[in-house]
Amino acid sequence: MRTTADVEQVRPGWVVLTLLIFGGTIAWALRFGLGYLFVPAACEVGDWILHLVTLVAALLAIVALVLSLRWAKRVTDPSVRFSLWFGIALDVFFLGAILLEGSGVLLVDACAKGAIP
Numbered sequence: 001m002r003t004t005a006d007v008e009q010v011r012p013g014w015v016v017l018t019l020l021i022f023g024g025t026i027a028w029a030l031r032f033g034l035g036y037l038f039v040p041a042a043c044e045v046g047d048w049i050l051h052l053v054t055l056v057a058a059l060l061a062i063v064a065l066v067l068s069l070r071w072a073k074r075v076t077d078p079s080v081r082f083s084l085w086f087g088i089a090l091d092v093f094f095l096g097a098i099l100l101e102g103s104g105v106l107l108v109d110a111c112a113k114g115a116i117p
Helices: 014-037 039-045 048-074 078-107
Strands: none
Touching: 014 039, 014 048, 014 078, 039 048, 048 078
């Protein structure tokens, strides 16, 4: 019979833990900044570049979400587990924000110069 002393403490390093908790937030910030940066390029080559930025950011948020879920199942420390579940909630929220902001490119032309007086 195994006791709690026999169970190995599993805990990610602080860098990995930070990336797991704030992975979706970082992906959203990258999408937000790169979205503005690539608007002039989208006027020249097409809106596909903005769709690509949204796709990559969404994939990064999904990776952070999946890895956080996997770590949350393995971690035995309650404070780390709470932090990971908080990160999961953030990842879901910012994945939604990435998809919502990215959907604007489907509806509005990136080069609509007449829209701003």
